[in-house]
Amino acid sequence: MKKRAAALLAAALLWTAGCSGGGDGGSAAAPADPAKVSGDITVLTHKTDLAGDGTLDKYAAEFNKIYPNVHVKFEAVVAYETDVKVRMNSDNYGDVLMIPAAVPVPDYPKFFAPLGDAGELSKKYRFVDKGTYNGQVYGIATNGNANGIVYNKEVWQQAGITRWPTTFDEFRADLQAIRTKTSATPLYTIYHEGWPLTAWQGYVGSSSCDPKANDNLATETAPWSAGKELHQIDTLLYNVVHDKLIEADPTTTAWDGGAKSGIATGKIGTLMLGSWAISQMQAAAKQAGKDPANIGFMPWPTQVGGHFCSVIGPDYLQGVSIHSKNKQAARAWVDWFVDKSTFAQDEALLPTLKSGALPPDLKAYQDAGVQFIELSQEKNPLVSKIDNESEIGVNKPDYRQKLVDIARGAAGGSVDAYFADLNKKWSAAIKSAGS
Incomplete structure (x- = not known):
């Protein structure tokens, strides 16, 4: 994930619209009869770990039970x-691929x-x-x-915490209890890694439960004012650090040897990471001889109308190359992977299929x-x-590292x-951006 975050930024800067490709290569219609679908397809993937350990081949074997040809x-x-973006200057970028984030x-x-449609x-x-386009x-x-x-459930239980915090003050009090009653680092920032x-x-x-929260930043001239979401988020980060509820020296933090191993073994109580990280931390726990069930996932500590809100978003999108000679076979894979495979459940991820079963x-x-x-x-x-013109970088690590x-x-x-x-800076950027 950390490699992907850095690559996304680099690729976005490198992409130019003057790429080759294009032309009307036909649609990739969903096949009606699996028995009539045949051909060889190449699937480009960023999941190097799953390709290396044979997991993806197991999915392919399941796929072949329906599409044997x-x-x-x-x-x-x-x-x-970066590599796939370069390959897209040619006709050779596989039959199915994760669409690079740099492609407009x-x-x-x-x-x-x-x-x-x-x-x-x-x-x-x-x-x-x-x-979607047009x-x-x-x-x-x-x-x-x-x-x-x-979070590590065992650590939180040792601190006497029995329910998810519903306010920022409760969250800070819970972290203080972990500091006082256990030997674990309450919250590990992973500062040194940046991303x-x-x-x-x-x-x-999440604080507002407002689907337009990001859109509102286009007209909000003072988003770090009291009561605004960015003020709430960054004030919580500031307070947790100021209260010494984090690692002793943030400049020496690490991912594999720090965050993953620490939360897996109960040396760390909390990581501010999305659901994509659950399976990685559970795998680290298993590798360390600990119970993977100790790794839990709680919502952002505030409620609106008595309920929590969690913002959801997509990971990579799968597309079918317009140059593929076996578009039906490629589309069959895309549909099967989202509709029938157990990938989302196996990796503790939110399924794209609305009717799909949620992981535990x-x-x-x-x-x-x-x-x-x-x-x-x-x-x-x-x-x-606006963010670029302000030179703040809300999606970059620098401004929160300074905080x-x-x-x-x-x-x-x-x-x-x-x-x-x-x-x-934000207010001036709004004016110069003409919003």
Whole structure:
């Protein structure tokens, strides 16, 4: 995940619209009769671990029980975003691929075969709007993710905590109890790695339960003012650090040897990461000889109308290359992977299929009344423009690393002065962006 986060940024900067591809290569219609579908297809994947350990081959074997005449070959790409983007200058970028984040949606018809009408597919799948252009769908999400907090249940129980916190004050009090009553680090920031701090931006929308929370940033001239979501999010981060409820030295934090092993063995109580991280932490627990069931997932600690909200969004979208010679076979794989495979459940992820079964930890969300919300993307291009012009970088680690430094006394200034400066920059960027 950390490699992907860095690659997404690099690829977005490198992408140019002057790529080859395009032309009318025909649609990738869903096949009606599996027995009549045949051919060899290559699936490009960023899941190098699942390709290496044979997991993807097991999925292909299940697929072949329905489509016996289709041969699936996986090609795992380490530097997925950058390498696949370059390959898309040619006709050779597989039959099925995860659509690189750097490809602008208006360019989808140049590279991918249409999969069907957005209105129809949205009845069946989540996140359809993310892969739609002019009413046609060109990409279907492999799975979704929900925001929340990964935690070690045993650590929280040892601290005497019996329920999820419903307010920021309760959350801080719970972390203090972990500090006082256990030997675990209450919350591990993973500061040194950088990218994990960007997960805090993902909580926008959870405090307000407002699908337009991100769109509102296009007109909100002072989003770090008291009562606003960014103020709430960053104040919580500041307070947790200032109260010394984090690791002793954030500059030495690590991912594999720190966050994963620490929460797996009960040395860490809490990680501010989305649902994609659940299976990784459970696997780390199993590897360490601990019970994977000790790894839990709780919602952002605030409620609206007596219920929690969790913002959900898609992971990679799967598309069919417009140059594929076996589009029906490729489409069969896309549909089967989302509709029939157990991938989302195996990886503890939110299924794209609306009727799909939730994995245990997300089912606990559902059973507790947590409401899933999808953020509107209507004004996302404008918000991104404002963010770029402000030079704040809400989806980059730097500005929250500075906030952590202020909170721990490693940088000068006060949090109020910092928020005032952020408001000033954002307000000026709104004016210059012409919003």
